[in-house]
Amino acid sequence: MSGYPLAMRLSSSRRLERVTSVGARYGAAVGLLGASSTVAALFDRLEFRAENLVLVYLPAVALAGAWLGRGPAIFTALGAVVAYNFGFTEPRYTLRVHDPGHLVTFAVLLGIGLFVSDLTARLRQRSREAELHGARAREASLRAEGARLRAALTSSLSHDLRTPLAVITGAGTSLVEAGDALPDDARRELLATIVDESERLARIVDDLLHLTRLSADRPAVRREWHVVEELVGSALHRCAAALAERPVALEVPPDLPLIAVDGVLVELALINLLDNAAKHSPQETPVTVRAEVADGRLALTVADRGPGVRDADKERIFEPFFRASSATARGTGLGLTICRSVAEVHGGAVVVLDRPGGGATFRLVLPLSGEPPILAPERDLQEGSDDER
Amino acid sequence: MTNDDLAPLVLVVEDERPIRRFVAAALAAKGYRVAEAASLAEARAHAVGEPPELVILDLALPDGDGLELVDWLREWSTAPILVLSARGREDDKVAALDRGADDYLTKPFGVGELLARLRVALRNRARLAAGAGDTTVVRVGDLALDLVAHRVTLGERPVHVTRLEFKLLAALARHAGKVLTHKQILEAVWGPRHGGDARYVRVFVATLRQKLEAEPSRPRYLLTEQGVGYRLAER
Numbered sequence: 001m002s003g004y005p006l007a008m009r010l011s012s013s014r015r016l017e018r019v020t021s022v023g024a025r026y027g028a029a030v031g032l033l034g035a036s037s038t039v040a041a042l043f044d045r046l047e048f049r050a051e052n053l054v055l056v057y058l059p060a061v062a063l064a065g066a067w068l069g070r071g072p073a074i075f076t077a078l079g080a081v082v083a084y085n086f087g088f089t090e091p092r093y094t095l096r097v098h099d100p101g102h103l104v105t106f107a108v109l110l111g112i113g114l115f116v117s118d119l120t121a122r123l124r125q126r127s128r129e130a131e132l133h134g135a136r137a138r139e140a141s142l143r144a145e146g147a148r149l150r151a152a153l154t155s156s157l158s159h160d161l162r163t164p165l166a167v168i169t170g171a172g173t174s175l176v177e178a179g180d181a182l183p184d185d186a187r188r189e190l191l192a193t194i195v196d197e198s199e200r201l202a203r204i205v206d207d208l209l210h211l212t213r214l215s216a217d218r219p220a221v222r223r224e225w226h227v228v229e230e231l232v233g234s235a236l237h238r239c240a241a242a243l244a245e246r247p248v249a250l251e252v253p254p255d256l257p258l259i260a261v262d263g264v265l266v267e268l269a270l271i272n273l274l275d276n277a278a279k280h281s282p283q284e285t286p287v288t289v290r291a292e293v294a295d296g297r298l299a300l301t302v303a304d305r306g307p308g309v310r311d312a313d314k315e316r317i318f319e320p321f322f323r324a325s326s327a328t329a330r331g332t333g334l335g336l337t338i339c340r341s342v343a344e345v346h347g348g349a350v351v352v353l354d355r356p357g358g359g360a361t362f363r364l365v366l367p368l369s370g371e372p373p374i375l376a377p378e379r380d381l382q383e384g385s386d387d388e389r
Numbered sequence: 390m391t392n393d394d395l396a397p398l399v400l401v402v403e404d405e406r407p408i409r410r411f412v413a414a415a416l417a418a419k420g421y422r423v424a425e426a427a428s429l430a431e432a433r434a435h436a437v438g439e440p441p442e443l444v445i446l447d448l449a450l451p452d453g454d455g456l457e458l459v460d461w462l463r464e465w466s467t468a469p470i471l472v473l474s475a476r477g478r479e480d481d482k483v484a485a486l487d488r489g490a491d492d493y494l495t496k497p498f499g500v501g502e503l504l505a506r507l508r509v510a511l512r513n514r515a516r517l518a519a520g521a522g523d524t525t526v527v528r529v530g531d532l533a534l535d536l537v538a539h540r541v542t543l544g545e546r547p548v549h550v551t552r553l554e555f556k557l558l559a560a561l562a563r564h565a566g567k568v569l570t571h572k573q574i575l576e577a578v579w580g581p582r583h584g585g586d587a588r589y590v591r592v593f594v595a596t597l598r599q600k601l602e603a604e605p606s607r608p609r610y611l612l613t614e615q616g617v618g619y620r621l622a623e624r
Contacts, residue, residue, distance in 0.1 A: 195499070206477075224587060225588040225591070226588075229598075230591060233598075233608050237613070248607065250607060254605065258588070264615050267615045377590070377593040380585070382584050383578075384582045
């Protein structure tokens with residue numbers, strides 16, 4: 001129903017009332033009267049007193065008021081009066097009023113009928129107004145939230161994109177302006193700055209593209225059977241520069257089952273976790289990568305011996321552009337967001353936990369679904385000679 | 390007239406003028422001769438006029454898909470082809486490599502990266518052209534592949550590999566440093582009617598890594614290019 005205009009939704013219920021024809025509603029009123037009369041006749045057979053029998057018509061009148069509207073409610077009240085008078089008051093089977101007290105009863109029935117129908121109509125209107133009001137309020141709140149998020153993203157994005165661009169423009173124009181007058185080392189420095197900032201911009205653009213693709217309605221996830229050990233290995237290789245000389249401890253058993261995932265995306269998630277660990281822990285401290293299977297899930301953990309993540313930040317670090325400290329001003333602020341998106345797109349999750357002894361453990365969990373195939377390439381594949389080509 | 394005394398000719402096919410200009414400038418600075426083309430039609434005219442030693446080709450051209458040029462070139466030329474793309478998707482890369490391109494660069498790239506890949510591509514091509522027998526033993530770090538005796542050693546220690554595993558190592562070694570796609574690997578090891586796919590290659594390589602690598606989850610020799618294929622480390 002999202003995106004269905006609010007006004008259309010409300011008017012459709014009004015249309016329903018109009019569709020339920022007048023005839024149908026009066027017919028229903030007749031039905032109610034018939035039902036009540038049958039019950040009254042039954043009680044009459046059971047020798048109930050006439051004054052009590054009138055109460056049987058009360059529900060009919062009330063229901064008519066609640067469900068059928070004002071007109072039918074009046075009709076039911078009158079009908080009840082007539083039926084009661086005709087069938088159950090002396091003289092029976094005549095419309096003559098013998099006891100003036102019955103007039104009071106008649107008036108009360110009519111009054112109740114009118115009162116209930118009025119009350120119901122008013123209640124319905126008020127609830128419609130409240131619903132409209134509530135729905136409008138919800139929409140407004142959603143729009144405001146969306147606007148706030150967009151503003152935050154735009155502001156961060158604007159800053160993060162414009163800053164390197166500003167540096168490049170500044171350095172580039174300086175080079176052009178100063179021309180030959182610029183000393184060699186100054187020139188080299190400006191040129192190096194242009195290259196560095198361009199690379200930074202390229203990383204931000206890459207990350208944004210990743211996030212955009214992952215946020216699509218149906219993100220392109222190509223699931224294939226992968227070897228866990230290989231996913232870890234290729235991510236480590238891609239992060240070789242970031243990890244540099246630091247010790248990397250690996251706890252990846254050789255006999256893990258194959259996992260059906262998008263290899264490129266999972267590698268991307270691991271790369272971001274490894275990069276993050278390298279950025280947030282001292283150069284000489286080890287990073288530990290572990291893979292384990294439990295409860296039908298694969299858990300990949302990357303742990304560092306850095307300062308860890310404060311409880312208050314444990315969820316926020318996964319938000320776009322959030323930076324826990326100024327130390328990571330070099331990052332794009334999107335790495336962990338991408339990591340979480342990859343996890344979610346596979347039906348998994350990623351969290352950060354405190355590490356005993358200090359540091360942070362990032363735990364990426366991916367569900368293991370279905371039976372992995374038993375593949376024996378040497379046995380299963382057909383070898384043909386080269387001359388057949 | 391022979392080209393032996395002339396610097397190698399590189400054909401640059403790229404419609405974005407600034408990119409074409411900086412690539413041409415970098416190549417000229419390194420002593421290459423450069424021919425520039427801004428479309429498929431121009432590229433064909435240049436290639437036929439003077440066959441290049443190497444082609445740098447952008448996939449997005451105004452008059453068609455760069456892959457068409459790869460197909461066209463591969464019909465008659467063994468010159469290495471480096472493909473440039475702004476899209477950076479693995480599919481494009483695999484398509485280009487499967488059709489005969491030697492390597493792939495994603496924009497934005499630096500000139501250093503371009504020149505490095507150019508050198509590798511030219512060297513591999515030269516090695517292949519000289520004949521396979523010229524290099525009987527391929528060495529990468531401690532790994533030695535004796536292509537004639539079909540023996541694999543790590544340092545002093547011989548490593549037992551199956552016949553098909555050796556075929557894989559030999560195929561990767563012939564193109565050391567270059568990536569082979571899953572499809573190319575299946576065809577090289579099993580032949581054209583293999584009936585397999587990427588996951589078989591992954592499992593196959595995983596088994597081989599268990600035999601060769603000191604740390605299979607951090608390989609030194611058999612490197613993965615996720616979504617594309619595998620390559621043997623160069624050194």
